[in-house]
Amino acid sequence: MTNILHITASIRGDESVSRSLGTKLVEGLADKQDATVVTRDLAKNDLPFIDAERHAANLAPYAERSDAQHGLAKIADELIDELEAADTIVFSVPVYNFTVPATLKAWADLVARAGRTFQYTANGPEGLLTGKEVYITAASGGTGMGSEIDFMSPWLKFFLGFLGMKDVELVAADGIMGEGGEEKIAEAHEEVEKLAA
Template sequence: MTNILHITSSIRGDDSVSTSLGNRLVAKLAGKNVVTRDLAKNDLPFIDAERHAANLAPYADRSEAQHGLAKIADELIDELEAADTIVFSVPVYNFTIPATLKAWADLVARAGRTFRYTQNGPEGLLTGKTVYITAATGGTAIGSDIDFMSPWLKFFLGFLGLTDVRIVAADGIMGEGGEEKIAAAHQEVERLAA
Protein backbone atom coordinates (compact mmCIF):
# COMPACT_ATOMS: atom_id res chain seq x y z
CA MET A 1 0.00 0.00 0.00
CA THR A 2 1.62 3.18 -1.10
CA ASN A 3 -1.08 5.86 -1.37
CA ILE A 4 -3.64 6.20 1.41
CA LEU A 5 -6.54 8.64 1.42
CA HIS A 6 -7.98 9.25 4.91
CA ILE A 7 -11.36 10.96 4.88
CA THR A 8 -12.57 12.14 8.29
CA SER A 9 -15.99 13.59 9.01
CA SER A 10 -16.40 14.01 12.77
CA ILE A 11 -17.00 17.44 14.28
CA ARG A 12 -15.26 16.31 17.49
CA GLY A 13 -11.68 16.87 16.30
CA ASP A 14 -9.10 15.20 18.54
CA ASP A 15 -11.86 13.78 20.75
CA SER A 16 -13.39 11.79 17.88
CA VAL A 17 -13.41 8.03 18.34
CA SER A 18 -13.95 7.36 14.62
CA THR A 19 -10.99 9.60 13.72
CA SER A 20 -8.80 8.06 16.43
CA LEU A 21 -9.52 4.60 15.01
CA GLY A 22 -8.81 5.85 11.50
CA ASN A 23 -5.56 7.53 12.52
CA ARG A 24 -4.39 4.32 14.15
CA LEU A 25 -5.29 2.27 11.09
CA VAL A 26 -3.53 4.68 8.73
CA ALA A 27 -0.40 4.57 10.91
CA LYS A 28 -0.46 0.77 10.93
CA LEU A 29 -0.97 0.52 7.17
CA ALA A 30 2.22 2.54 6.73
CA GLY A 31 1.53 4.10 3.37
CA LYS A 32 4.29 6.03 1.68
CA ASN A 33 1.92 8.88 0.84
CA VAL A 34 -1.01 9.79 3.08
CA VAL A 35 -3.55 12.46 2.13
CA THR A 36 -6.04 13.47 4.81
CA ARG A 37 -9.30 15.19 3.87
CA ASP A 38 -11.11 16.58 6.93
CA LEU A 39 -14.72 17.11 5.87
CA ALA A 40 -15.67 18.59 9.24
CA LYS A 41 -13.90 21.81 8.26
CA ASN A 42 -17.08 22.52 6.28
CA ASP A 43 -15.13 23.69 3.26
CA LEU A 44 -17.12 21.58 0.80
CA PRO A 45 -20.03 23.21 -0.98
CA PHE A 46 -23.38 21.55 -1.26
CA ILE A 47 -24.20 20.81 -4.86
CA ASP A 48 -26.56 23.15 -6.68
CA ALA A 49 -27.77 23.30 -10.29
CA GLU A 50 -24.80 25.33 -11.58
CA ARG A 51 -22.18 23.17 -9.85
CA HIS A 52 -23.96 20.02 -11.04
CA ALA A 53 -23.91 21.28 -14.64
CA ALA A 54 -20.21 22.15 -14.32
CA ASN A 55 -19.42 18.68 -12.98
CA LEU A 56 -21.25 17.07 -15.91
CA ALA A 57 -19.62 19.22 -18.60
CA PRO A 58 -16.64 17.63 -20.37
CA TYR A 59 -13.42 19.26 -19.18
CA ALA A 60 -12.56 20.75 -22.58
CA ASP A 61 -16.07 22.19 -23.00
CA ARG A 62 -16.33 23.93 -19.60
CA SER A 63 -16.55 27.68 -19.40
CA GLU A 64 -14.14 29.53 -17.12
CA ALA A 65 -16.92 29.79 -14.51
CA GLN A 66 -17.61 26.06 -14.78
CA HIS A 67 -13.93 25.26 -14.26
CA GLY A 68 -14.10 27.26 -11.04
CA LEU A 69 -17.25 25.48 -9.88
CA ALA A 70 -15.90 22.02 -10.72
CA LYS A 71 -12.44 22.58 -9.22
CA ILE A 72 -13.17 21.10 -5.78
CA ALA A 73 -14.90 18.05 -7.27
CA ASP A 74 -11.93 17.54 -9.62
CA GLU A 75 -9.57 17.63 -6.60
CA LEU A 76 -11.67 15.16 -4.62
CA ILE A 77 -11.87 12.75 -7.56
CA ASP A 78 -8.10 13.08 -8.16
CA GLU A 79 -7.57 12.05 -4.51
CA LEU A 80 -9.77 8.98 -4.95
CA GLU A 81 -8.11 7.95 -8.19
CA ALA A 82 -4.59 8.30 -6.73
CA ALA A 83 -5.34 6.24 -3.61
CA ASP A 84 -4.63 2.54 -3.34
CA THR A 85 -6.34 2.42 0.06
CA ILE A 86 -9.11 4.65 1.38
CA VAL A 87 -9.96 5.01 5.07
CA PHE A 88 -13.25 6.67 6.00
CA SER A 89 -13.58 7.77 9.63
CA VAL A 90 -17.30 8.20 10.13
CA PRO A 91 -19.43 8.98 13.15
CA VAL A 92 -23.11 8.15 13.04
CA TYR A 93 -25.21 11.31 13.35
CA ASN A 94 -28.94 10.72 13.67
CA PHE A 95 -28.63 7.15 12.33
CA THR A 96 -26.66 8.03 9.19
CA ILE A 97 -23.62 9.85 7.76
CA PRO A 98 -22.71 13.48 8.52
CA ALA A 99 -24.05 15.98 5.97
CA THR A 100 -20.48 16.89 4.98
CA LEU A 101 -19.85 13.30 3.86
CA LYS A 102 -23.03 13.42 1.75
CA ALA A 103 -21.76 16.68 0.20
CA TRP A 104 -18.49 14.88 -0.62
CA ALA A 105 -20.42 11.99 -2.20
CA ASP A 106 -22.46 14.34 -4.36
CA LEU A 107 -19.27 15.95 -5.63
CA VAL A 108 -17.36 12.74 -6.45
CA ALA A 109 -20.20 10.88 -8.20
CA ARG A 110 -19.36 11.88 -11.77
CA ALA A 111 -20.57 9.95 -14.79
CA GLY A 112 -17.67 9.11 -17.07
CA ARG A 113 -15.05 9.51 -14.36
CA THR A 114 -16.04 7.62 -11.19
CA PHE A 115 -18.84 5.57 -12.78
CA ARG A 116 -20.42 5.08 -16.19
CA TYR A 117 -23.78 4.03 -17.49
CA THR A 118 -23.96 0.77 -19.44
CA GLN A 119 -26.74 -1.32 -20.94
CA ASN A 120 -26.74 -3.27 -17.67
CA GLY A 121 -26.91 -0.20 -15.46
CA PRO A 122 -24.21 1.88 -13.76
CA GLU A 123 -20.67 0.52 -13.48
CA GLY A 124 -18.13 1.84 -10.98
CA LEU A 125 -14.77 2.92 -12.38
CA LEU A 126 -12.72 3.13 -9.15
CA THR A 127 -11.90 -0.56 -8.92
CA GLY A 128 -8.98 -2.40 -7.32
CA LYS A 129 -8.83 -0.35 -4.13
CA THR A 130 -9.28 -1.40 -0.50
CA VAL A 131 -11.62 0.63 1.67
CA TYR A 132 -11.83 0.70 5.46
CA ILE A 133 -14.57 2.39 7.44
CA THR A 134 -13.73 3.22 11.04
CA ALA A 135 -17.05 4.09 12.63
CA ALA A 136 -18.25 5.28 16.02
CA THR A 137 -21.79 5.54 17.30
CA GLY A 138 -23.32 6.70 20.53
CA GLY A 139 -26.22 4.27 20.53
CA THR A 140 -26.75 2.85 17.05
CA ALA A 141 -25.51 -0.71 16.58
CA ILE A 142 -23.73 -1.07 13.24
CA GLY A 143 -25.65 -3.56 11.15
CA SER A 144 -28.89 -3.07 13.07
CA ASP A 145 -32.23 -2.02 11.60
CA ILE A 146 -31.55 1.58 12.65
CA ASP A 147 -28.08 1.78 11.10
CA PHE A 148 -28.48 3.70 7.85
CA MET A 149 -24.84 4.82 7.72
CA SER A 150 -23.03 1.59 6.87
CA PRO A 151 -25.46 0.18 4.28
CA TRP A 152 -25.74 3.54 2.52
CA LEU A 153 -21.99 4.15 2.50
CA LYS A 154 -21.20 0.62 1.32
CA PHE A 155 -23.81 0.91 -1.45
CA PHE A 156 -22.48 4.29 -2.57
CA LEU A 157 -18.88 3.07 -2.56
CA GLY A 158 -19.93 0.00 -4.56
CA PHE A 159 -21.63 2.31 -7.06
CA LEU A 160 -18.17 3.86 -7.61
CA GLY A 161 -16.56 0.41 -7.98
CA LEU A 162 -15.18 0.29 -4.43
CA THR A 163 -16.41 -3.12 -3.33
CA ASP A 164 -13.62 -4.33 -1.01
CA VAL A 165 -14.99 -2.59 2.11
CA ARG A 166 -14.10 -3.51 5.69
CA ILE A 167 -15.75 -1.95 8.74
CA VAL A 168 -14.33 -1.48 12.23
CA ALA A 169 -16.91 -0.07 14.61
CA ALA A 170 -16.98 1.20 18.15
CA ASP A 171 -20.75 1.23 18.37
CA GLY A 172 -23.06 2.03 21.24
CA ILE A 173 -20.25 3.71 23.16
CA MET A 174 -22.54 6.06 25.07
CA GLY A 175 -24.09 3.10 26.86
CA GLU A 176 -22.70 0.63 29.33
CA GLY A 177 -19.23 -0.68 28.51
CA GLY A 178 -18.35 2.16 26.14
CA GLU A 179 -14.65 2.21 26.98
CA GLU A 180 -14.43 -1.56 26.46
CA LYS A 181 -16.11 -1.21 23.05
CA ILE A 182 -13.60 1.46 22.03
CA ALA A 183 -10.70 -0.75 23.20
CA ALA A 184 -12.12 -3.71 21.27
CA ALA A 185 -12.37 -1.58 18.11
CA HIS A 186 -8.71 -0.55 18.49
CA GLN A 187 -7.79 -4.24 18.79
CA GLU A 188 -9.75 -4.94 15.61
CA VAL A 189 -7.74 -2.20 13.86
CA GLU A 190 -4.54 -3.98 14.93
CA ARG A 191 -5.86 -7.27 13.55
CA LEU A 192 -6.95 -5.75 10.23
CA ALA A 193 -3.65 -3.98 9.69
CA ALA A 194 -1.54 -7.03 10.53
Protein backbone atom coordinates (compact mmCIF):
# COMPACT_ATOMS: atom_id res chain seq x y z
CA MET A 1 0.00 0.00 0.00
CA THR A 2 1.32 3.42 -0.93
CA ASN A 3 0.29 6.88 0.22
CA ILE A 4 -0.52 9.87 -1.98
CA LEU A 5 -0.66 13.41 -0.59
CA HIS A 6 -2.64 15.90 -2.69
CA ILE A 7 -1.96 19.53 -1.79
CA THR A 8 -4.32 22.01 -3.43
CA ALA A 9 -4.20 25.80 -3.26
CA SER A 10 -6.78 27.29 -5.62
CA ILE A 11 -9.60 29.43 -4.23
CA ARG A 12 -11.83 28.48 -7.20
CA GLY A 13 -13.13 25.19 -5.82
CA ASP A 14 -14.64 22.90 -8.45
CA GLU A 15 -13.94 25.49 -11.16
CA SER A 16 -10.18 25.28 -10.54
CA VAL A 17 -8.16 24.00 -13.49
CA SER A 18 -5.11 23.16 -11.38
CA ARG A 19 -7.29 21.19 -8.96
CA SER A 20 -9.13 19.28 -11.72
CA LEU A 21 -5.80 18.31 -13.28
CA GLY A 22 -4.41 17.23 -9.92
CA THR A 23 -7.54 15.29 -8.99
CA LYS A 24 -7.44 13.38 -12.27
CA LEU A 25 -3.76 12.58 -11.72
CA VAL A 26 -4.30 11.51 -8.11
CA GLU A 27 -7.24 9.27 -9.03
CA GLY A 28 -5.25 7.61 -11.81
CA LEU A 29 -2.17 7.08 -9.65
CA ALA A 30 -4.27 5.80 -6.75
CA ASP A 31 -5.93 3.19 -8.96
CA LYS A 32 -2.59 2.13 -10.41
CA GLN A 33 -0.77 1.99 -7.06
CA ASP A 34 -3.64 0.82 -4.85
CA ALA A 35 -2.90 3.89 -2.75
CA THR A 36 -4.57 5.76 0.06
CA VAL A 37 -5.06 9.49 -0.57
CA VAL A 38 -4.78 12.38 1.87
CA THR A 39 -5.88 15.81 0.63
CA ARG A 40 -4.68 19.07 2.17
CA ASP A 41 -6.75 22.00 0.87
CA LEU A 42 -4.77 25.16 1.57
CA ALA A 43 -7.60 27.34 0.21
CA LYS A 44 -9.48 26.76 3.46
CA ASN A 45 -7.15 29.43 4.90
CA ASP A 46 -6.72 27.49 8.13
CA LEU A 47 -2.92 27.67 8.22
CA PRO A 48 -1.33 30.37 10.35
CA PHE A 49 1.39 32.63 9.08
CA ILE A 50 4.67 32.13 10.89
CA ASP A 51 5.55 34.56 13.68
CA ALA A 52 8.40 34.68 16.21
CA GLU A 53 6.69 32.52 18.84
CA ARG A 54 5.55 29.86 16.36
CA HIS A 55 8.99 29.84 14.74
CA ALA A 56 10.65 29.26 18.13
CA ALA A 57 8.16 26.48 18.92
CA ASN A 58 8.85 24.77 15.59
CA LEU A 59 12.60 24.85 16.23
CA ALA A 60 12.43 23.63 19.82
CA PRO A 61 13.23 19.92 20.31
CA TYR A 62 9.98 18.02 20.90
CA ALA A 63 10.92 16.85 24.42
CA GLU A 64 11.92 20.37 25.45
CA ARG A 65 8.81 22.24 24.27
CA SER A 66 6.56 23.94 26.76
CA ASP A 67 2.83 23.18 26.64
CA ALA A 68 2.30 26.45 24.79
CA GLN A 69 4.98 25.53 22.26
CA HIS A 70 3.40 22.12 21.68
CA GLY A 71 0.18 23.92 20.85
CA LEU A 72 1.90 26.34 18.47
CA ALA A 73 3.89 23.61 16.71
CA LYS A 74 0.98 21.16 16.36
CA ILE A 75 -0.10 22.21 12.85
CA ALA A 76 3.47 22.16 11.53
CA ASP A 77 3.96 18.70 13.06
CA GLU A 78 0.83 17.48 11.24
CA LEU A 79 1.93 18.94 7.90
CA ILE A 80 5.39 17.40 8.21
CA ASP A 81 3.88 14.03 9.21
CA GLU A 82 1.82 14.15 6.00
CA LEU A 83 4.91 14.80 3.90
CA GLU A 84 6.94 12.08 5.57
CA ALA A 85 4.17 9.49 5.18
CA ALA A 86 3.63 10.23 1.47
CA ASP A 87 5.23 8.16 -1.26
CA THR A 88 3.76 10.41 -3.96
CA ILE A 89 2.91 14.10 -3.64
CA VAL A 90 0.76 16.05 -6.08
CA PHE A 91 0.69 19.85 -5.79
CA SER A 92 -2.22 21.56 -7.57
CA VAL A 93 -1.16 25.18 -7.78
CA PRO A 94 -2.51 28.24 -9.58
CA VAL A 95 -0.35 31.22 -10.41
CA TYR A 96 -1.47 34.26 -8.42
CA ASN A 97 0.24 37.51 -9.40
CA PHE A 98 3.15 35.64 -10.99
CA THR A 99 3.89 33.39 -8.01
CA VAL A 100 2.39 30.92 -5.52
CA PRO A 101 -0.71 31.66 -3.44
CA ALA A 102 0.10 33.07 0.00
CA THR A 103 -1.39 29.96 1.59
CA LEU A 104 1.22 27.78 -0.10
CA LYS A 105 4.00 30.06 1.15
CA ALA A 106 2.52 29.76 4.67
CA TRP A 107 2.61 25.95 4.26
CA ALA A 108 6.25 26.10 3.14
CA ASP A 109 7.25 28.23 6.13
CA LEU A 110 5.68 25.66 8.45
CA VAL A 111 7.22 22.52 6.91
CA ALA A 112 10.78 23.82 6.49
CA ARG A 113 12.20 22.55 9.78
CA ALA A 114 15.91 22.04 10.38
CA GLY A 115 16.58 18.54 11.68
CA ARG A 116 13.29 17.16 10.38
CA THR A 117 12.78 18.09 6.72
CA PHE A 118 16.31 19.31 6.05
CA GLN A 119 19.60 19.51 7.88
CA TYR A 120 22.65 21.71 7.83
CA THR A 121 25.90 19.96 6.86
CA ALA A 122 29.50 20.99 6.20
CA ASN A 123 28.52 21.15 2.52
CA GLY A 124 25.40 23.25 3.08
CA PRO A 125 21.73 22.34 3.60
CA GLU A 126 20.62 18.80 2.76
CA GLY A 127 17.01 17.79 2.19
CA LEU A 128 15.70 14.85 4.22
CA LEU A 129 12.46 14.12 2.31
CA THR A 130 14.05 12.01 -0.39
CA GLY A 131 12.73 9.13 -2.49
CA LYS A 132 9.34 10.66 -3.19
CA GLU A 133 7.52 10.94 -6.52
CA VAL A 134 6.39 14.55 -6.96
CA TYR A 135 4.09 16.23 -9.48
CA ILE A 136 2.88 19.79 -9.92
CA THR A 137 -0.34 20.46 -11.81
CA ALA A 138 -0.41 24.18 -12.50
CA ALA A 139 -2.72 26.69 -14.12
CA SER A 140 -2.33 30.34 -15.00
CA GLY A 141 -4.41 32.93 -16.74
CA GLY A 142 -1.59 34.72 -18.53
CA THR A 143 1.76 33.58 -17.15
CA GLY A 144 3.65 31.10 -19.30
CA MET A 145 5.40 28.41 -17.30
CA GLY A 146 9.14 28.84 -17.67
CA SER A 147 8.80 32.41 -18.93
CA GLU A 148 10.64 35.34 -17.38
CA ILE A 149 7.50 36.29 -15.45
CA ASP A 150 6.95 32.82 -13.99
CA PHE A 151 8.10 32.99 -10.37
CA MET A 152 5.82 30.17 -9.24
CA SER A 153 7.26 27.02 -10.79
CA PRO A 154 11.00 27.79 -10.28
CA TRP A 155 10.41 28.79 -6.67
CA LEU A 156 8.29 25.73 -5.87
CA LYS A 157 10.73 23.36 -7.58
CA PHE A 158 13.65 24.95 -5.73
CA PHE A 159 11.87 24.72 -2.38
CA LEU A 160 10.93 21.08 -2.90
CA GLY A 161 14.51 20.33 -3.93
CA PHE A 162 15.72 22.06 -0.77
CA LEU A 163 13.66 19.52 1.19
CA GLY A 164 15.13 16.63 -0.83
CA MET A 165 12.42 16.25 -3.50
CA LYS A 166 14.42 16.89 -6.65
CA ASP A 167 12.56 14.78 -9.22
CA VAL A 168 9.50 16.92 -9.94
CA GLU A 169 7.19 16.58 -12.96
CA LEU A 170 5.26 19.69 -14.03
CA VAL A 171 2.01 19.64 -16.03
CA ALA A 172 0.69 23.10 -16.84
CA ALA A 173 -2.34 24.66 -18.43
CA ASP A 174 -0.83 28.11 -18.76
CA GLY A 175 -2.02 31.27 -20.44
CA ILE A 176 -5.56 29.92 -20.47
CA MET A 177 -7.25 33.34 -20.39
CA GLY A 178 -5.86 34.09 -23.84
CA GLU A 179 -6.60 32.61 -27.23
CA GLY A 180 -6.83 28.83 -27.30
CA GLY A 181 -7.36 28.50 -23.56
CA GLU A 182 -9.73 25.54 -23.80
CA GLU A 183 -7.29 23.71 -26.07
CA LYS A 184 -4.47 24.28 -23.56
CA ILE A 185 -6.60 22.85 -20.76
CA ALA A 186 -7.47 19.83 -22.89
CA GLU A 187 -3.80 19.25 -23.73
CA ALA A 188 -2.87 19.38 -20.05
CA HIS A 189 -5.58 16.82 -19.25
CA GLU A 190 -4.20 14.54 -21.97
CA GLU A 191 -0.72 14.84 -20.44
CA VAL A 192 -2.11 13.97 -17.01
CA GLU A 193 -3.84 10.91 -18.43
CA LYS A 194 -0.52 9.70 -19.85
CA LEU A 195 1.21 10.18 -16.52
CA ALA A 196 -1.51 8.30 -14.67
CA ALA A 197 -1.76 5.46 -17.20
